[in-house]
Amino acid sequence: MFCSIGPRDLTLGSIRPDNTTVIPTVTDTLFAQGKIKQNLVAVSFEPMNSTSAVVNGELTFGDTDPTKYTGDISYL
Numbered sequence: 001m002f003c004s005i006g007p008r009d010l011t012l013g014s015i016r017p018d019n020t021t022v023i024p025t026v027t028d029t030l031f032a033q034g035k036i037k038q039n040l041v042a043v044s045f046e047p048m049n050s051t052s053a054v055v056n057g058e059l060t061f062g063d064t065d066p067t068k069y070t071g072d073i074s075y076l
Helices: 026-032
Strands: 041-044 058-061
């Protein structure tokens, strides 16, 4: 007997697609829909130290925040 959650045809093969299947990321989808102006995610964080209890960090989709960095940015 075969048991599953949800329709079988919907989930069959979706857990492990073949290596030729392209699965767009959230960023790819937002860019394709025109919701963000660049296909990138910027990460900003400042390590905490023992004298600071400030917890910080930020993800920016589609752009960079110039108040969060100085100098040049390296893109990966």
